[in-house]
Amino acid sequence: MEIIRVPRIMQDTSKTFLLHGKTIGFVPTMGALHDGHLSLVRRAREENSITVVSIFVNPAQFGANEDFNIYPRDLEGDTEKLIKEKVDILFLPDASSIYPEGYLTYVNVEELSEKLCGAFRPGHFRGVTTIVAKLFNIVKPTRAYFGQKDFQQSVIISKMTYDLNMDIDIVVCPTVRDKDGLAMSSRNSYLDNSQRQAATIIYKCLKETSESIKSGIIEIKNVKRFMLDFLRKEPLISEIDYAGIYDISSLEELSAEKENMLLAIALRIGNTRLIDNMLINIKEERKY
Ligand code: PAF
Numbered sequence: 001m002e003i004i005r006v007p008r009i010m011q012d013t014s015k016t017f018l019l020h021g022k023t024i025g026f027v028p029t030m031g032a033l034h035d036g037h038l039s040l041v042r043r044a045r046e047e048n049s050i051t052v053v054s055i056f057v058n059p060a061q062f063g064a065n066e067d068f069n070i071y072p073r074d075l076e077g078d079t080e081k082l083i084k085e086k087v088d089i090l091f092l093p094d095a096s097s098i099y100p101e102g103y104l105t106y107v108n109v110e111e112l113s114e115k116l117c118g119a120f121r122p123g124h125f126r127g128v129t130t131i132v133a134k135l136f137n138i139v140k141p142t143r144a145y146f147g148q149k150d151f152q153q154s155v156i157i158s159k160m161t162y163d164l165n166m167d168i169d170i171v172v173c174p175t176v177r178d179k180d181g182l183a184m185s186s187r188n189s190y191l192d193n194s195q196r197q198a199a200t201i202i203y204k205c206l207k208e209t210s211e212s213i214k215s216g217i218i219e220i221k222n223v224k225r226f227m228l229d230f231l232r233k234e235p236l237i238s239e240i241d242y243a244g245i246y247d248i249s250s251l252e253e254l255s256a257e258k259e260n261m262l263l264a265i266a267l268r269i270g271n272t273r274l275i276d277n278m279l280i281n282i283k284e285e286r287k288y
Helices: 007-019 035-047 075-084 124-139 148-163 186-190 193-198 200-214 220-231
Strands: 002-004 024-029 050-055 089-091 143-147 169-173 237-247 260-269 272-281
Touching: 002 007, 007 024, 007 050, 007 089, 007 124, 024 035, 024 124, 035 050, 035 143, 035 169, 050 075, 050 124, 089 124, 124 148, 143 148, 148 169, 148 260, 148 272, 186 272, 193 200, 200 220, 200 237, 200 260, 200 272, 220 237, 220 260
Parallel strands: 002 089, 024 050, 024 143, 050 089, 143 169
Antiparallel strands: 237 260, 260 272
């Protein structure tokens, strides 16, 4: 695996691959890689001739009181994992090459960036779309891979790609879960044992709500109340940012049934903010 740190060298390398008719599969990450990331890497390898992974803990997507300084970093472990996965290139820029002094340009997808997590993390998605647009310009991928766990992020990045005529396929891959259902996340490492156990309520809530909707036990207009009542049974939850059912494109809260719907939750256990979601396709479920 080649490690490239300089954006210009990454660009030139990608240009050469593309000139030779290769396709580039790209997995942007902030490191602390887990099986969720590795599932994206495997998919990228299956579908492209060259696989590029980036690791960059992007300061622009963290708020002033968020966890940028303590965000887990494990470059040695990450490098080993990526070599095992036969990744071709690890792009590892430093902050000064991405945001040099005098940096002024930001990309923002309006409206969608203000909804759900955006309402609780002002500026977060502006930071995400800025870094992803820059990485796309540097790595020049044919396809880029994101996890469904960050569903809102994938909707926003798909919209940015479409609106800015970026010729890149955005591939959204299923959430990878631990055996007890907790969605894999680098932030799970912040949880102690009892918090880790408490966190399993998130997936339980999504499953129970999804099943209750499909079997007609709850109406869409009552879903939010149902989810909040379910989550409030767990005393270690310190705050619920949101829980409810949303349109999969506009991310607006729903009050009536649609064919495709998104159940989504964001909450805190102690200081750790966790998110998860589940898609519901009513037609597929109700074949009667
Ligand atoms: O999902 C993430 O890890 C980050 O938001 C991303 C896409 C790598 C941008 O920093």
